Amino acid sequence: MKQKLRIAVQKSGRLFEDSQRILKDAGISIDNGKEQLKASSQNFPLEVLYLRNGDIPQYLRDGVVDVAIIGENVLIEKGEDIVKGEKLGFSKCRVSLAVPKSFKYNSIQDLNGAKIATSYPNTVKQFLQKSNIEAELHIINGSVEIAPNIGLADAIVDIVSSGSTLFKNNLKEVEVILKSEAVLAISPQISEERQAILEKLQFRLKSVLNARTSKYILLNAPNNKLEDIIRLLPGMRSPTVLPLAEEGWSSVHTVINEQRFWEVLDELKSYGAEGILVAPIEKMVL
Numbered sequence: 001m002k003q004k005l006r007i008a009v010q011k012s013g014r015l016f017e018d019s020q021r022i023l024k025d026a027g028i029s030i031d032n033g034k035e036q037l038k039a040s041s042q043n044f045p046l047e048v049l050y051l052r053n054g055d056i057p058q059y060l061r062d063g064v065v066d067v068a069i070i071g072e073n074v075l076i077e078k079g080e081d082i083v084k085g086e087k088l089g090f091s092k093c094r095v096s097l098a099v100p101k102s103f104k105y106n107s108i109q110d111l112n113g114a115k116i117a118t119s120y121p122n123t124v125k126q127f128l129q130k131s132n133i134e135a136e137l138h139i140i141n142g143s144v145e146i147a148p149n150i151g152l153a154d155a156i157v158d159i160v161s162s163g164s165t166l167f168k169n170n171l172k173e174v175e176v177i178l179k180s181e182a183v184l185a186i187s188p189q190i191s192e193e194r195q196a197i198l199e200k201l202q203f204r205l206k207s208v209l210n211a212r213t214s215k216y217i218l219l220n221a222p223n224n225k226l227e228d229i230i231r232l233l234p235g236m237r238s239p240t241v242l243p244l245a246e247e248g249w250s251s252v253h254t255v256i257n258e259q260r261f262w263e264v265l266d267e268l269k270s271y272g273a274e275g276i277l278v279a280p281i282e283k284m285v286l
C-alpha cells in the first residue's frame with residue numbers, strides 16, 4: 001500500500017480554521033468535514049487526524065502521527081523532544097505572567113512564596129527556576145484569569161493576545177515568558193518514506209507562506225531615477241524594467257516583502273515613482 005503522511009490538526013478551537021486554510025492554499029483538498037475525526041486527501045498522500053491541541057505532543061512522541069500543526073507554546077510545555085519545523089504565521093500570542101492591577105509589582109522577586117495559577121506548569125517552573133524563585137503552582141485547565149479574583153492565586157501565567165481577557169479580569173501583564181505562533185511539529189519517529197512526503201508538504205507550505213508575506217509591485221519611474229528606485233526594490237532576482245510609451249519613463253515590476261514596501265514607500269515617491277500598484281501573490285516558489 002502506498003504510504004501516507006499522517007498529520008494532526010486541532011479538532012476545534014483557535015487553530016482549526018487557519019490550519020484548514022493553509023492546507024487548502026497548499027493545494028491539498030481534504031474530503032471530510034471535521035465531524036469525522038479522520039480524513040484523507042485525494043490529491044496528496046495525506047491523512048488528517050482531528051485531535052485536541054494538548055494531546056498532540058504525545059501522539060507525535062509515540063509516532064501515531066508524523067506531523068502536526070500546533071501552538072509553539074504547547075510544544076514548549078509538553079514537547080521538548082519534538083522537532084520544530086516551519087513557523088506558520090498564525091495564532092500569534094504570548095505566554096505571560098499577570099497579577100492583579102492593585103499588586104505593586106517591581107520584579108520577579110515579588111513572586112517568592114506566591115501562589116500562581118496556570119495551565120502551563122512546566123513553562124512556569126522553568127521560568128521561576130531561572131530566577132531562583134520559589135512559588136506554589138495551582139494547575140487549572142481553563143478560565144485561569146479568574147483565579148486571583150476568587151482568592152485561588154496571587155498571580156497567573158496564561159496566554160495573552162489582545163490583552164482584553166486580562167483587562168476584563170482586572171489583571172496586568174508584568175512578564176512575557178515566551179512568544180508563540182502555530183508551527184509544524186514533526187515526530188522524532190517519522191519513517192524515511194514519510195519524511196519524503198513531509199518534505200513535499202514543507203515545500204508547498206513555504207510557497208504559501210512566502211506568498212502571504214510578499215506583494216507584487218508595479219510602478220512608473222522616471223528613467224533618471226531608475227537606479228535609485230531599483231536599489232530600494234531588489235526583487236526575487238532583480239526587478240523587470242520595461243519602457244513606457246512615453247519617452248523618459250519606465251515601468252518597474254518586482255516582488256517585495258509587504259512590511260518592507262511600507263518602509264520604502266516614501267523614498268520611492270521622493271524619487272518620482274508614481275502609479276504604484278500593489279497586488280497579492282497566490283504562490284511563490286523560490
Ligand SMILES: Nc1ncnc2c1ncn2[C@@H]1O[C@H](COP(=O)(O)OP(=O)(O)OP(=O)(O)O)[C@@H](O)[C@H]1O
Nearest residue numbers: 013014015052053054071073074091092093159161
Ligand atoms: N487568544 C489567542 N490568540 C491567539 N492565539 C491563541 C489564543 N489563545 C490560544 N491561542 C493559540 O492557539 C492554540 C489553541 O488554543 P485553543 O484555546 O483553541 O485550544 P486549547 O484549549 O489550548 O487546546 P485543546 O485543543 O487541547 O482544547 C494555543 O495553544 C495557542 O497557541
Ligand SMILES: O=P(O)(O)OC[C@H]1O[C@H](OP(=O)(O)OP(=O)(O)O)[C@H](O)[C@@H]1O
Nearest residue numbers: 142143158159160161162163164165166
Ligand atoms: O488576550 P486575549 O485576546 O483576551 O486572549 C487571551 C485569552 O484567549 C485564550 O482563551 P480562549 O478564548 O481560547 O478560551 P479557552 O480558555 O476556553 O481556551 C487564552 O486562554 C486567554 O484566556
Ligand SMILES: [Mg+2]
Nearest residue numbers: 013014142159
Ligand atoms: Mg484557549
